[in-house]
Amino acid sequence: MNEGILVHICVVGLGYIGLPTGVVLAQAGQKVTGVDKNPEVVAQVSRGELHFVEPGMEEALERVVTDGLLTASQDPVAADVFVVAVPTPFRDGHQPDLSYIEDASRAIAQVLSGGELVILESTSPPGTTAAMRDWIASERPDLDIDSIDFAHGPERVLPGRILIELVQNDRIVGGLTPRATQRAAEVYRTFCAGSVLETDARTAEAVKLVENSYRDVNIAFANELSLIADRIGVDVWEVIELANHHPRVNVLNPGPGVGGHCIAVDPWFLAHVAPDLARLITTARHVNDDKPQHVLDLIRRADLADGSTIALLGLAFKSNVDDLRGSPAIAIAQSVAETFPGSTVVAVEPFVDELPPVLRDAGIDLVDIDRAVDADLVVLLVDHDVFVDVPQRLADHTVVVDTRGQWRRPRS
Ligand code: SAJ
Secondary structure, three states: OOOOOOOEEEEEOOOOOHHHHHHHHHHOOOEEEEEOOOHHHHHHHHOOOOOOOOOOHHHHHHHHHHOOOEEEEOOOOOOOEEEEOOOOOEOHHHOEOOHHHHHHHHHHHOOOOOOOEEEEOOOOOOOHHHHHHHHHHHHOOOOOHHHOEEEEOOOOOOOOOHHHHHHHOOEEEEEOOHHHHHHHHHHHHOOOOOOEEEEEHHHHHHHHHHHHHHHHHHHHHHHHHHHHHHHHOOOHHHHHHHHOOOOOOOOOOOOOOOOOOOOOOHHHHHHHHOOOOOHHHHHHHHHHHHHHHHHHHHHHHOOOOOOOEEEEEOOOOOOOOOOOOOOHHHHHHHHHHHHOOOOEEEEEOOOOOOOOHHHHHOOOEEOOHHHHOOOOEEEEOOOOHHHOOHHHHOOOOOEEEEOOOOOOOOOO
């Protein structure tokens, strides 16, 4: 496949990764059919409407839909290339849940005729690309499975910068065979300005898990430092900022815990394949998962009187996104409502129109920032840009817990 040659690509899963990937493939001139089991998502995408917040995506999606380059469907359609970007959460006991990939594989199997390329983008434990081939082979024994190529092309983009990073980041591509690697690399070279690095499927699967585990361990180190700094009476952000001036030190930022569907999940996939060896990775996960409890302790220390108002700023899993999945802020909000039943608990989240049921049921109200600045205690849980000026607006009596360091005093 040369640049500019039109192929039909079926992208399965129109979430945070599949939809932007479909958009950049369409922008590169390919014909794209996006597939999602959710009829509402299919309807919205078909109208060129975005169902999540991501800078630059709204206009880009509208364009490729208007130009007829991207259409949406509830079921896979026959195509030259399939890109699978469905969730890989974990089950109880942190066991990887591959059911979405298995369902997608079996659905794709129905429209294969032989000779296609199937690329798995979902972050997966080593061996999943091979499992896809086996699921498809068992679903369609009539097919010559060796004529179909399978590769892993892990997505590595940062929410909030997806369209930029999809194009600019280097890409890892690993096939079950050298031919599969080669074919998948050609697909990515149609839109990727970074290097497309070729390896085998199992290595590509491991690389992606290593990247996110590395980040999780680094954040766990920062979170552990925040507890130590608290005990010894130093400002953790100042300590980290100064330490990072060393040419070989780069500590990330502490926060209220690690959330989302990647960093808090993927390290478990690595631990899953070698539980006896993954001691540091497992400990890092526990350190980060325990951080919300520490935030609750900081709130307790404020020693609020009954009838006080507690305002929680930010519910998303990180700054400037609307994604609440796995957000430590949600868990903290729930615990605050349970732990301080005599207080009024309000939340500010400019990226959503309504609270998730779990917070509504806990008696929390969604309010705007004007109401929150009069609270007795303000807890900054997410460093959205819109919160930067809040300290200047707080009432004199308001006590502050800043879990992100967004409002820390600049060094004099
Ligand atoms: N966080 C901190 N401190 C930091 C950085 C992040 O507490 O210094 C927290 C965030 O607030 C959030 C969580 O960690 O709760 C994860 O956020 P993130 O920005 O680190 O990562 P994600 O989950 O948005 O995206 C990661 C990225 N991986 C790496 O940077 C190695 C992205 O490139 C991947 O594509 C993505 O996971 C994925 O889909 O796997």
